[in-house]
Amino acid sequence: MGSLGSHYEEENSSSNTANPLNPEEFRRQGHMIIDFIADYYQNMEKYPVLSQVQPGYLAKLLPKSALNIPEPIETILHDIQQYIIPGITHWESPNYFAYFPTSSSIAGFLGEVLSTGFNVVGFNWISSPAATELEFVTMDWLGQMLGLPQSFIFSGVGGGVIQGTTCEAILCTLVAARDQMLAKVGRENIGKLVIYGSDQTHCALLKAAKVAGLECKNFRAIKTMRSTAFQLSAESLRTTIRLDVEAGLIPAFLCATIGTTSTTAVDPIRSLSEVTKEYGMWIHVDAGYARSACICPEYRHFIDGVENVNSFSFNAHKWFFTTLDCCCLWVKDPGALTKSLSTSPEYLKNNASDSKQVVDYKDWQITLSRRFRSMKLWLVLRSYGVENLRNFLRSHVKMAKRFQQLVESDNRFEVVVPRNFAMANAQHFNRNLLETMNASGKVFMTHTIVEGIYVIRFAVGATLTEDKHVIKAWEVVQETVDDMLATK
Template sequence: MDPDEFRRVGHEVVDWIADYRSRVEGFPVRSPVEPGWVRGQLAGLPERGEGFDGLLADLDRVVLPGTTHWQHPGFFAYFPSNASLPSVLGDLLSSGLGVQGMLWSTSPAATEVEQHLMDELVGALGLPPSFVGGGVIQDTASSAALVAVLAALHRSSGGTWRRSGVDGTETVYVSSQTHSSLERAARLAGLGEQAVRAVEVDSRLAMRADDLAARVRSDVAAGRRPVLVCATVGTTGTGAVDPVREIAAVCAEHGIWLHVDAAWAGPAALCPEFRDLFDGVDRADSFTANAHKWMLTAFDVSLFWTAHPDVLVDALTILPEYLRNTATESGAVVDYRDWQIPLGRRFRALKLWSVLRWYGLEGIREHLRGHVELAALLESWVDASDDWELVVPRSLSLLTIAHRSGDDATRAAMDRVNASGDAFVTHTTVDGRFAIRVAIGAEATREHHVRALWDALRLRD
């Protein structure tokens, strides 16, 4: 494909994407296909190349019926995965440039645009100045958790972890509501499940700092080495917010790395009125927020900051001969390969830059506030209902609700809504009670979509 062919076919592809987005509401939110249906529709690999016409036809014939439509205004499941059209164009530009940004020297622009954006966002999000110079884009919050654990292990060992590995005394602290990626990170780091401590939560499902302190004291007395605590601002199940400042005090007393996971809620810090949720983050050693959840940026862009980039780099750096270069050896540049698990890296900052330039910070704030307002409206309807109730208090744009008559009615309502194709919600359990999570966050969601969901939930009340 030469540039002229690319221009022609590219117009067709952009038209296809634009047409899809303009009619996405007409599709059932969740794909109705059975397992294996998509593969059954696919032909073998062609011996000779063919044009894009057949591919676009197969997108309509096979891919769209087999797609769960995350950009649908009736998508209220999991957490949002905003892929705004400006970010799609930024992704296209990144792919079009085709750079590999593992070293500053392999693409100075990829490195320095990322550095600039991450430093600018420190101020925009109200994060501590200690994070300036410590920002990097990871693919997901799971990767961010893993590099935080590795950096914490290295610091806790006095710098010997990189050579000697773990010794079996290390411990990591989470709660029952912490994202599963932290336990996976502990496994990948060689700690095993036995090293992970589940701290008790309070009635709002937030980590109890007093129980954390007691567990840390017990482990220290037993000869264990506390390495990392993960506090969460906006848990996956219910949006609970851990008391970061109290947790930070425990960490400071014992020299423990504090990682704050704000993968979903983090972008809300762009709005000053929500910053109370982030109290204590100024004492964190690392912090992560996903731009690809609620910040209008297509997957995958996880924003990660650490106050100790030197520790992170020292833990992860390896410099084989074939990567040596004058810029690296000068010490004047950042090589992001040393800040992540993979060697190679995409120019992810370009789609984030596209979003920030198109919407501006105030445009993103309006996006966030709009969803919180819709959630507050739904909350008022639930509060006025005789049949439904909030299981825990609303958290930003996430509600956790249940039918007062019990789990069977809640589950039946969820199944009915999801089968309709007009909306998609998922569930959690709170103290053994089955509850529906309503996560409002799709870019196209408006009040009438939330009203339609509420009406569908109450259909048989």
């Protein structure tokens, strides 16, 4: 089997029995993979940042079915270089400014590799105590860095959990909120529950509402305006809720956002939470992208009022140096989560869980099995230290600011909304500009539409990005516009 020890000598042998976890072969191939990835980073700028392949390209290059015989790692790595890398959009490229970038790091990578090496399935405490305990230690550390009130951390009365993505964090809290409300008003009223966000809220909220069995017609995407920087106002929320209550509906959940996807708008948590409190609703804060910045004292004000919310989440894999996936969720009342998400089949029972002295994270999330995700977050915090992490975020903000100034200096463009974090934006009247730039392979940016305006987003966050890449990106923008005007 496995054939790792010897298939180089006897390539067609099928009766080969080396163990597929043989430590010496693991070491040999492991070192090869590290060099392969280090070379990839070193050569990154040679590749077009946005993949230039056509739909269906890969199936044409690969066999129609799996082979019976083993292939050596050398052949496989050769194929990855030849066939896979051209199909990759290089999220780690310094010229990547699309969506929200993923700020990877050596420490984040190493943490993921270690957790893959241990390969523990940490559904409950006993299945690997270190996986559970490191998670709550790390979540408390991070909670303190963000200046969270004691009510959200384990050393207080709340607690944190690492989910995969914001979608899961929102779904878990929405399910908890739904069940809490239905326990009061009766389960038969599920069709009357109303979910609120703004027209800028991430699509994860609508998706979660659909998965949770709530009615699409009871989903409110409250209108925001450019004149108020696309913030959700407490007044609009209150007006919408009143109409719903008058119509016999039941307000259940609000998702407020710190740093929306389109324009990094910041909803005013304090005033919104006053409204939700009046109606006994759950308020979740999705700070998916922007929360990282709040470890810097000068940005902490963006989460003022956080002590009044029920839960909030942010993606450490977006702008906090871990690799995908790592979404940090804190809740004030872990019992609300576990009430909705607990299961206790006989085959998982054990003395530690029965003692109630331990956390079984399977009851805090959608899935049973879970990876040892805290390892990468812990390595990031320790390898860089708090002060360096702050400075690195500040350097990204500075680069975005620089880009915004460049946009402002060119009267063919207009900044649509003021920059809050590390994303700048620009309005330009020709929609082809973006496609032409991305097709060049020199940069990758994406767009949005707000109040009917087509906006180019420029998000700084890829770890390898330096000032020179921002300057170059602006040159690409200008050259492309010049060419397009010349062609006209």
